[in-house]
Amino acid sequence: MKKKIIISIVAIFVIFIGFTVTKTLLAKSKQPTAKQQTHTLDENRIINNLSSAVKIKTISYENRDQIDYSEFDKFIRFLAETYPLVHENLSLERINEYSLIYRWEGTNPKARPIGLAAHYDVVPVLKGTENDWEEEAFSGTITEEFVWGRGTLDDKVGVIGILEAAEQLVKEGYQPPQDIYLLFGHDEEIGGDEGAAKITDYLNEQNIQLAYVMDEGGAIVTNMVPGIKAPVGVIGVAEKGMADVTLTTTGSGGHSSQPATITNVGRISKAIAKLEEQQFKAHFDGPTKELFEFVAPEMSFGYKYVFENTWLFQPVITKILLGKPATAAVMRSTIAPTIFHAGEKANVLPEKAQANINVRVMPQDTLESLQKDIEKIIDDEAIDVTVEGNEASPVSSTSNGAFQAIQQAARDTYPDAIIAPYIMIAGSDAKHYARAADDTYRFLPIMMEEDGLQKMHGTNERITKDAMIKAVAFYMTLLQETK
Ligand SMILES: [Zn+2]
Numbered sequence: 001m002k003k004k005i006i007i008s009i010v011a012i013f014v015i016f017i018g019f020t021v022t023k024t025l026l027a028k029s030k031q032p033t034a035k036q037q038t039h040t041l042d043e044n045r046i047i048n049n050l051s052s053a054v055k056i057k058t059i060s061y062e063n064r065d066q067i068d069y070s071e072f073d074k075f076i077r078f079l080a081e082t083y084p085l086v087h088e089n090l091s092l093e094r095i096n097e098y099s100l101i102y103r104w105e106g107t108n109p110k111a112r113p114i115g116l117a118a119h120y121d122v123v124p125v126l127k128g129t130e131n132d133w134e135e136e137a138f139s140g141t142i143t144e145e146f147v148w149g150r151g152t153l154d155d156k157v158g159v160i161g162i163l164e165a166a167e168q169l170v171k172e173g174y175q176p177p178q179d180i181y182l183l184f185g186h187d188e189e190i191g192g193d194e195g196a197a198k199i200t201d202y203l204n205e206q207n208i209q210l211a212y213v214m215d216e217g218g219a220i221v222t223n224m225v226p227g228i229k230a231p232v233g234v235i236g237v238a239e240k241g242m243a244d245v246t247l248t249t250t251g252s253g254g255h256s257s258q259p260a261t262i263t264n265v266g267r268i269s270k271a272i273a274k275l276e277e278q279q280f281k282a283h284f285d286g287p288t289k290e291l292f293e294f295v296a297p298e299m300s301f302g303y304k305y306v307f308e309n310t311w312l313f314q315p316v317i318t319k320i321l322l323g324k325p326a327t328a329a330v331m332r333s334t335i336a337p338t339i340f341h342a343g344e345k346a347n348v349l350p351e352k353a354q355a356n357i358n359v360r361v362m363p364q365d366t367l368e369s370l371q372k373d374i375e376k377i378i379d380d381e382a383i384d385v386t387v388e389g390n391e392a393s394p395v396s397s398t399s400n401g402a403f404q405a406i407q408q409a410a411r412d413t414y415p416d417a418i419i420a421p422y423i424m425i426a427g428s429d430a431k432h433y434a435r436a437a438d439d440t441y442r443f444l445p446i447m448m449e450e451d452g453l454q455k456m457h458g459t460n461e462r463i464t465k466d467a468m469i470k471a472v473a474f475y476m477t478l479l480q481e482t483k
Helices: 002-025 043-055 069-082 084-089 156-171 196-205 264-278 287-298 301-307 310-322 367-378 401-413 430-436 452-457 465-481
Strands: 091-095 099-104 114-119 146-148 180-185 210-221 232-239 241-250 334-342 352-361 384-389 418-424 437-447 462-464
Touching: 002 301, 043 069, 043 146, 043 156, 043 465, 069 084, 069 156, 084 156, 091 196, 099 196, 114 156, 114 430, 114 465, 146 465, 156 180, 156 437, 156 465, 180 196, 196 430, 210 401, 210 418, 210 430, 232 287, 232 401, 232 430, 241 264, 241 367, 264 334, 264 352, 264 367, 287 301, 287 310, 287 418, 301 310, 352 367, 352 384, 367 384, 401 418, 401 437, 401 465, 430 437, 437 465, 462 465
Parallel strands: 114 180, 114 210, 210 437, 232 418
Antiparallel strands: 091 099, 099 180, 146 462, 210 232, 232 437, 241 352, 241 384, 334 352
16 A cells, blocks of 8 residues: 555656656747848948937936927937938928937838837936046047947937938838838937827827837846846837825824824834735736746756746746846836825924835736725725826737847847847836837847946946947848838
8 A cells, every 4th residue: 555655656756757847848949040131231330420429418307498409409400411311211200399200101001000219318417427437428439349428328229220220221222011110209218208109199190000119128138037148138018107106194193292102104104014015916927927938948957947837836936036126026016115204393293194105017907906905905094095107008919020020130130149028117118109009119129238227327328339230230120020
């Protein structure tokens, strides 16, 4: 009898190992074979043009009164002078003065139009950090390996990359089958309400529904995904929403010599502590699951074994991902208490306490569902809860021609890179364009330095010359890949 049990246990174990290992070994790569690129590009011209673009100070300030629009005019004139073939062959519409729509007419009126988007405004250099820059922030300095300056990565690489690609293709006599719209917003860094949002309104008014829009987004980075030596490029198929939760409680303040056991400040504090303790529900489905489906087949055996058997290991994986802020943010809506208002005098209990919590919303959640969750977690009827902001964007497909074209163009440009979908935790203009496109993708086709993300809005923003040249090759390939 005992022997039988042991035999059964061993048999189950063998079947289990056999099943999970087979599943691991049969994992099929989701990466298309890279094709050889044949573009000959004038590399010096591209580098010099990016450098000139960086010198023009198209800075967005939160306070719009501070914005120097003469620089934006200058930038638009610079584009007209630098890309004569584009300006002869494409029509240009200025939206709200400073945002730009170029329309490149296709040969087949039945083909669905597409959009390539980027923005030409940049963030300011933080006061007091000007001298920390190795090269002056708006110098556009060209060195052996880099082009330096604010906007090189975010996002003049996109504007210049797309226009260089279009100029080159026109020169080669290329005619796209479908209409191509080049969409350049001028206020992405302060929300895009006057730029991308108005561009989208215009497209809606003209009844132009794009098959897809590709905007800035995830880049190609190394050492990001455990178990993968190759660089990984991530295409945002959705972006999180952003909302502000206000918790308010009012009531008798009284004198601080005889406080009640729970005060207004204590109430709000307790509510925040409960929210941080509990957190919103983690989601393993959607773009994050897809990310792992795309990268798992490329992992070393140990990692691959775990990620190809998520049916078994999902609880463990979830626990590990929730352990770090960066990976937790792609799993759940996040809670960030940012403002706390209460009290004015050291010896008077405040009549009112109020806190603001900045929440980044997963596509699986809604503002309404989060409000319900919050009320349930804090479980205190004396606290008034309001939620205001934007829902997450819709989630775009990874199985259509558009995603495949972007993935193929990325692989052709960076044959060693693994290209996968993901959810973007930062915002972009793409959330606006989603109102005029079936699908929106967020991808910056460049190989990023390891600390590139910090440099983007920080000090010493720069791009390697190689990445800039390859961005142009990427956009050319993408335009020719989209059927
Ligand atoms: Zn940007």
